[in-house]
Amino acid sequence: MNGIPAPATRAGVAEAWGLSPQARFAHLGNGLINRTLLVTDDGRRRVLQCLNTHVFRDPALVMRNCHAVTAHLGRERAAGRYGYSVLELVPTLAGEPAAVLDDGTWWRMYDHVPDTRTHETADTPATAFEAGRGFGAFAAALTSLGPDAVGEVIPHFHDPVRRFDAFRKALDDDRAGRATEAKATCNAALAFADVLPHWRSLREQGLAWRVTHNDCKLNNLLFDASGHAVCVIDLDTVMPGSVLFDFGDMCRTMLSPVPEDSIELDRVVVRHDYFEALARGYVEGSGEMLTALERDNLAFAARLIVGVIGLRFLTDYLDGDRYFRIAHPTHNLERARNQFALYAALTRDADALQALVP
Numbered sequence: 001m002n003g004i005p006a007p008a009t010r011a012g013v014a015e016a017w018g019l020s021p022q023a024r025f026a027h028l029g030n031g032l033i034n035r036t037l038l039v040t041d042d043g044r045r046r047v048l049q050c051l052n053t054h055v056f057r058d059p060a061l062v063m064r065n066c067h068a069v070t071a072h073l074g075r076e077r078a079a080g081r082y083g084y085s086v087l088e089l090v091p092t093l094a095g096e097p098a099a100v101l102d103d104g105t106w107w108r109m110y111d112h113v114p115d116t117r118t119h120e121t122a123d124t125p126a127t128a129f130e131a132g133r134g135f136g137a138f139a140a141a142l143t144s145l146g147p148d149a150v151g152e153v154i155p156h157f158h159d160p161v162r163r164f165d166a167f168r169k170a171l172d173d174d175r176a177g178r179a180t181e182a183k184a185t186c187n188a189a190l191a192f193a194d195v196l197p198h199w200r201s202l203r204e205q206g207l208a209w210r211v212t213h214n215d216c217k218l219n220n221l222l223f224d225a226s227g228h229a230v231c232v233i234d235l236d237t238v239m240p241g242s243v244l245f246d247f248g249d250m251c252r253t254m255l256s257p258v259p260e261d262s263i264e265l266d267r268v269v270v271r272h273d274y275f276e277a278l279a280r281g282y283v284e285g286s287g288e289m290l291t292a293l294e295r296d297n298l299a300f301a302a303r304l305i306v307g308v309i310g311l312r313f314l315t316d317y318l319d320g321d322r323y324f325r326i327a328h329p330t331h332n333l334e335r336a337r338n339q340f341a342l343y344a345a346l347t348r349d350a351d352a353l354q355a356l357v358p
């Protein structure tokens with residue numbers, strides 16, 4: 001799936017964007033969702049992506065969202081209110097944000113941001129600070145856009161109540177006959193019910209609904225050679241939501257020293273110095289944006305999102321591995337065990353972590 005596209009695809013793309021016969025295509029990056037290529041033509045480099053229409057059922061909506069966000073960020077940057085680079089969509093010759101080829105595939109093009117790299121893991125608190133600052137500035141720059149400017153590309157994506165209900169249904173149905181083997185992890189997951197009353201009370205207290213990124217993994221941020229964040233990428237899941245989703249996801253991917261599928265559960269701990277750096281970066285980057293309700297719940301956000309992703313891995317395991325790509329039969333169960341170990345550590349440390357938020 002990640003090879004160089006077939007001649008018919010290259011011809012379709014070349015026609016849509018007016019590429020020369022000399023255009024060269026190469027595989028780019030470690031993305032898991034879309035297919036990403038570097039196109040070099042006439043001395044210019046561009047990033048060409050084939051949208052994954054199994055994940056994104058409404059690709060036209062994804063492209064409208066990407067266009068709304070990049071256009072708005074471009075205006076904020078021009079006005080001196082956003083200090084980071086902005087992804088630039090390259091329209092087709094027909095002026096469209098994407099090309100639909102004869103085989104039904106959706107393709108879009110961004111300018112390549114030069115001299116940058118991504119990090120798969122945060123190896124120093126300074127990287128966590130940069131990530132927090134970059135994603136914080138991104139969220140703040142989008143406050144003037146308003147949540148109605150983008151559509152819900154994956155409905156109820158981070159909704160903790162729906163994810164918990166889906167888990168309970170999967171446990172009841174037990175369609176793959178795995179509930180007994182997963183019993184201890186399912187019991188840990190049932191304890192996620194503890195956070196739902198607080199989540200509901202946040203909504204009732206008027207938790208801000210904003211334009212959020214919804215996939216704030218470290219590798220969705222481009223860094224320069226000196227370790228500074230340069231540009232937020234991967235805008236496909238931009239939707240209306242809470243900044244707690246984004247901050248929680250950053251915690252999920254940066255606080256533990258081991259990967260999300262590590263089976264060394266005694267190594268799944270919360271690195272407080274990374275949390276402190278992340279929170280400091282987020283607060284600095286987002287300027288005046290955070291309400292008291294949001295700020296006071298940043299440690300809670302980590303529990304919330306780690307629990308939600310744990311539920312999703314476990315639900316998928318109980319359903320027979322229909323969503324997440326697995327490398328071996330118990331992969332989703334191991335991921336769920338890891339996330340609930342992290343959830344337990346975050347629950348234990350919640351007050352100490354929140355005290356680190358500036």
Ligand SMILES: Nc1ncnc2c1ncn2[C@@H]1O[C@H](COP(=O)(O)OP(=O)(O)OP(=O)(O)O)[C@@H](O)[C@H]1O
Binds near residue numbers: 035
């Ligand atoms: N405009 C760009 N300039 C430079 N590199 C880029 C650009 N866009 C994407 N990349 C590279 O391509 C990789 C994949 O891009 P992207 O994150 O958009 O794909 P994805 O499949 O949606 O990823 P994910 O698995 O995170 O959902 C990035 O990690 C980065 O290395």
Ligand SMILES: [Mg+2]
Binds near residue numbers: 031219220
């Ligand atoms: Mg990505």
